[in-house]
């Protein structure tokens with residue numbers, strides 16, 4: 647088992663060292679848009695406490711995180727007028743994990759559409775900002791980013 651790296655991208659976002667289009671934040675979790683969205687509104691939900699993934703996260707932290715995942719999923723569904731939501735979560739590199747701070751993907755899906763493939767370029771900042779604003783409004787999160 648490898649250890650938690652304090653310099654992973656999401657740890658830097660949590661410390662404010664890297665920017666993110668935040669949609670929800672409380673004492674325990676942060677949600678922000680994925681910059682390579684598989685569908686418009688693709689959001690990542692992370693705990694503030696450090697862990698690599700589902701395999702080493704404290705169970706109580708996981709329960710708190712899952713409450714947040716549900717809350718964010720409802721906001722994303724409303725904001726994007728989605729017909730469904732995919733939740734994805736990967737554990738360690740062989741299973742597809744790329745960023746080693748626990749996170750859940752919240753991916754809105756419309757009737758007749760399939761998420762993906764992953765875009766080769768980052769989504770335009772203005773587009774991400776507009777989508778984040780819609781999700782924040784749906785969540786009433788009061789974040790001012």
Ligand code: 5GP
Pocket residue numbers: 655666667678679680681682683735736742743744745746
């Ligand atoms: P996973 O580790 O579950 O495979 O996926 C990590 C996710 O983080 C990917 O979907 C990728 O697009 C996203 N990602 C990678 N770098 C950044 C970043 O700097 N900012 C944001 N918001 N997302 C990122």
